[in-house]
Amino acid sequence: MSTIWVVLIAVVALIAGVALGFFIARQYMMKYLKENPPINEQMLRMMMMQMGQKPSQKKINQMMNQMNKMNDKK
Structure with a gap:
């Protein structure tokens, strides 16, 4: 027992x-x-330049805000 x-x-x-x-x-x-965070503004800027886009600060801010919103939902 x-x-x-x-x-x-x-x-x-x-x-x-x-x-x-x-x-x-x-x-x-x-x-x-x-x-x-896995992606910061510097990485985002570099990725956009590699894709042939000229990143403006406004566009980078928009993309960072969108990514932060998606992370907050999780």
């Missing part, structure tokens, strides 16, 4: 550890991406 309790406690602890680890990792990644 005591072996069943040990196994049960081990399984519950494992499940709790996995769930807690998942949420901690998720929070860390969300914070990291908010502080270090």
Whole structure:
């Protein structure tokens, strides 16, 4: 009977550890991406120049605002 309790406690602890680890990792990644966005204005300007477009500051601001709106919806 005591072996069943040990196994049960081990399984519950494992499940709790996995769930807690998942949420901690998720929070860390969300914070990291908010502080270090994957695309910034400089990268956007360079991509537009590579595509043959002359980027104006207004167009870059519009694209950054659009990307921020999409990130906020998620």
